[in-house]
Amino acid sequence: MNHETVTKTARQNRTIGRDLIGIGAIIAVAAIGYLLFPDNLALLTRIIAIALLVLSLDLVTGYCGVATLGHAALFGSGAYAAGIAAAHFGITNPLLMTLAGILGGAIAGLICGVIILRAHGLPQLVLSISLIYLFHEFANKASSWTGGSDGLSGISPDPLFGVYEFDLWGQTAYVFGVFLLLAVFVLLRFLVRSPFGMLCRGIKEDPLRIMAMGASPKIALIKMYVISGAVAGVGGALNAISTQVVGLDSLSFTQSAESLVMLVLGGTGSLFGALTGTVIFMLFEDYVSAANPFHWLTMVGALLISVVLFAPKGLYGTAAGFIGRRMEKRK
Amino acid sequence: MQTFFSIAIDAFAYGMVLFVISIGLSVTMGLMRVVNLAHGAFAMIGGYIASYAAQDLGLGYAVAVLLAVIGTVIISIPIERLLYRRIYGAPELTQVLMTIGITFCIIGIANYVFGPTLKTIPLPATLQGSADLGFRSIAIHRLFAIVCGLSVAGALWYAIEKTAFGVELRASVDNASMAAALGVRTEIIYAVSFAVAVGLAAFGGVLGAELLPVEPYYALRYMVTFLVVVSVGGAGSIPGALLACLVLGGIDTTGRYLMPEFGEFFFYLAVIAIICIFPRGLAGRAR
Amino acid sequence: MSAVFDVLNLKKAFSGLTVTNDVSLSMAPGDRVALIGPNGAGKTTFVNLVTGNLRPDSGEVRLNGETVTKIDAIGRVQRGLVRSFQVTRLFQEMTPAEHVALAVLQRDGRAGKMFGNFLSMPDVMDEASVLLAKLGLHDLMHRKVSEIAYGQQRLLEIAMALALKPKVLLLDEPAAGVPQSDTGRIEQALADLPADLAVLMIEHDMDLVFRFAKRVIVLAAGTIIFDGSPADVTKDAAVREAYLGSYANASHAA
Numbered sequence: 001m002n003h004e005t006v007t008k009t010a011r012q013n014r015t016i017g018r019d020l021i022g023i024g025a026i027i028a029v030a031a032i033g034y035l036l037f038p039d040n041l042a043l044l045t046r047i048i049a050i051a052l053l054v055l056s057l058d059l060v061t062g063y064c065g066v067a068t069l070g071h072a073a074l075f076g077s078g079a080y081a082a083g084i085a086a087a088h089f090g091i092t093n094p095l096l097m098t099l100a101g102i103l104g105g106a107i108a109g110l111i112c113g114v115i116i117l118r119a120h121g122l123p124q125l126v127l128s129i130s131l132i133y134l135f136h137e138f139a140n141k142a143s144s145w146t147g148g149s150d151g152l153s154g155i156s157p158d159p160l161f162g163v164y165e166f167d168l169w170g171q172t173a174y175v176f177g178v179f180l181l182l183a184v185f186v187l188l189r190f191l192v193r194s195p196f197g198m199l200c201r202g203i204k205e206d207p208l209r210i211m212a213m214g215a216s217p218k219i220a221l222i223k224m225y226v227i228s229g230a231v232a233g234v235g236g237a238l239n240a241i242s243t244q245v246v247g248l249d250s251l252s253f254t255q256s257a258e259s260l261v262m263l264v265l266g267g268t269g270s271l272f273g274a275l276t277g278t279v280i281f282m283l284f285e286d287y288v289s290a291a292n293p294f295h296w297l298t299m300v301g302a303l304l305i306s307v308v309l310f311a312p313k314g315l316y317g318t319a320a321g322f323i324g325r326r327m328e329k330r331k
Numbered sequence: 332m333q334t335f336f337s338i339a340i341d342a343f344a345y346g347m348v349l350f351v352i353s354i355g356l357s358v359t360m361g362l363m364r365v366v367n368l369a370h371g372a373f374a375m376i377g378g379y380i381a382s383y384a385a386q387d388l389g390l391g392y393a394v395a396v397l398l399a400v401i402g403t404v405i406i407s408i409p410i411e412r413l414l415y416r417r418i419y420g421a422p423e424l425t426q427v428l429m430t431i432g433i434t435f436c437i438i439g440i441a442n443y444v445f446g447p448t449l450k451t452i453p454l455p456a457t458l459q460g461s462a463d464l465g466f467r468s469i470a471i472h473r474l475f476a477i478v479c480g481l482s483v484a485g486a487l488w489y490a491i492e493k494t495a496f497g498v499e500l501r502a503s504v505d506n507a508s509m510a511a512a513l514g515v516r517t518e519i520i521y522a523v524s525f526a527v528a529v530g531l532a533a534f535g536g537v538l539g540a541e542l543l544p545v546e547p548y549y550a551l552r553y554m555v556t557f558l559v560v561v562s563v564g565g566a567g568s569i570p571g572a573l574l575a576c577l578v579l580g581g582i583d584t585t586g587r588y589l590m591p592e593f594g595e596f597f598f599y600l601a602v603i604a605i606i607c608i609f610p611r612g613l614a615g616r617a618r
Numbered sequence: 619m620s621a622v623f624d625v626l627n628l629k630k631a632f633s634g635l636t637v638t639n640d641v642s643l644s645m646a647p648g649d650r651v652a653l654i655g656p657n658g659a660g661k662t663t664f665v666n667l668v669t670g671n672l673r674p675d676s677g678e679v680r681l682n683g684e685t686v687t688k689i690d691a692i693g694r695v696q697r698g699l700v701r702s703f704q705v706t707r708l709f710q711e712m713t714p715a716e717h718v719a720l721a722v723l724q725r726d727g728r729a730g731k732m733f734g735n736f737l738s739m740p741d742v743m744d745e746a747s748v749l750l751a752k753l754g755l756h757d758l759m760h761r762k763v764s765e766i767a768y769g770q771q772r773l774l775e776i777a778m779a780l781a782l783k784p785k786v787l788l789l790d791e792p793a794a795g796v797p798q799s800d801t802g803r804i805e806q807a808l809a810d811l812p813a814d815l816a817v818l819m820i821e822h823d824m825d826l827v828f829r830f831a832k833r834v835i836v837l838a839a840g841t842i843i844f845d846g847s848p849a850d851v852t853k854d855a856a857v858r859e860a861y862l863g864s865y866a867n868a869s870h871a872a
Contacts, residue, residue: 213778
């Protein structure tokens, strides 16, 4: 029994150690970004917002095995919820706007989850694509609320805690974003290690086996979709607060497909993979699309094909696997 | 009555164009179990080739159609050999990623080579104008699309139900390893079906250029429409695809005529409703 | 003793072909019953009807006196009808400890908990390690399933089923595919099953059947042709016909 307690604490220490490394890495990368691109904090804040979307996608695709090309519906709903709260209801406290985003995203997650989980395989994929188009068309049509194709403007968040203004330099927005990301990251680390997280991993591998244990895969997946929606909603709200405008592109198929590309680029089923993929993709996009916008899509396509062919576990997954094998050998 | 008639004819023509493009996708998905998001890209390539042949080289419509079909099949061969081969039997997510990657590449290249503008394929004089049916006149091009769609459906039905190739194809769709054990050369079946699917997509792309205009984002814009036909009809089912095309063509055209301000809202709503009610498609079989 | 598990006049046909024809049986707590029958006798269909993965055309299934025919597979598991799989269906990336812990948590309705690591839930871990120790898997409990031997995976299947504290356990060929050297451990595990548990084992290996079962049911062409003691089963004319007939055909074919 003594031996067991030792291994148990050793294991716990190891996972907590990885959490601390993760938090440290996020803070370090955020600080380096701040020092390297002080004039482009808007881009960095956008990367954080999209990272939240990709983390949210990882929850359903990486941890539960649901392939979806419509995940921006959750992100965009969060963005519009935060934006509408500010522009139409005068809720301009950034924390309350974030809360509105979480709610909007979670409700969208519930709707999308209930619908998408009705089918499997190709029909499921088609449902996810149809949903993102439906959300897009709806937002376009409800222009008195959403501003339609002009975008929703008139969002002017109050200073954070009444002190830090969301100014043109974007420092407040950036720091706010980093804190949101850290909070979400820590919560998700808890979630994926919890009994519920384990249940979802089991569902991904063999839903029938989970049913034979007396658990309902469908209920668990819908719960995960709602959580995923809340996370994406945080990202959407951050985007609305920092750019002070919400556009239809936040509810687009392209945004959905790109977030899937980012996730796969980094590696599915790992929070670090989702973050790595987002940062690399977004910096790459910024660089290439500025240099030659014509070739942007070709590059993304080629990138995607090469990841599938040469690094099916994604960049983070492949690197982690490589380092893991090296460590084993040294032991 | 007049409106109803115009809607019906347009819906029928549109449904037939959808059918010609999507039926190849349906058969290959039923056969190879590959979620192929790049199918629309092949239809787009066909459209571009025909436009180039007719517009820039001044060739006749029939020649342009022929060149489009042959050219697209030739372009597809290396793509199938080098990329599709790797994802047969792979997890769905891998297939989605690979084929969406191919789609993005084709869009990017088309944008670079042909520019972002709409391309037209000039119709020959015989297909322009309208035919008088006594009580109502119909655009001849619509009639042409309908005739082509029905001919393709008939020819495919004959090929699949009445020929030796069709028997082997159906056996391979049912159970590929069993068919292989019985001496069916499944790789040849796969290759032929893939080529026919791509060729039909290209033909449909040219035929439908009036309804689905050729431009770089064609492959993304109509991707979902083609996938919807397959998933609503049930992969591998010709009657299912035909039914799905007519239903979806009807819904989409009616929506455009009667509620143009809602765009495609009702189309997607209908798609979601149909799939939720028939998760395996209208004529789907349990997998 | 009153019955914990009843099957009444169960019938199922697939496109006109009757696969389960008027099957009835009843089991009391502590029963050790083996269900045998030649290939194609309808054993798999029967299991799926009982677990709720298939709907019967007519007939009833009762658990503890409650009719569960209209209740889905998940509900039947929650009411104490648990099965193991013929081919192990385990989660390759998880450890035995995680498997059993998940089953324990699910049984207690705690598998939906979103916070807390099961490693820091002493009650769950203690139960899991006691159960795994009983089956000789204690030393492997933190290895990945993909790294442990097949015989041990079969034991883990049994451990997971037991963690759900079933009242009725369906064992689908628990020793299938296990090398001869490891069958001893599995037989030991079967002998150690809780005394008040009703066990229905589907099995081909007659040696195992004779050592384990106090009662044997023979299914042929969808009907029960024998229900009695192991000692009588080999003497029964109908059973001999069903088996030897099919063996004779098999040897001709081979």
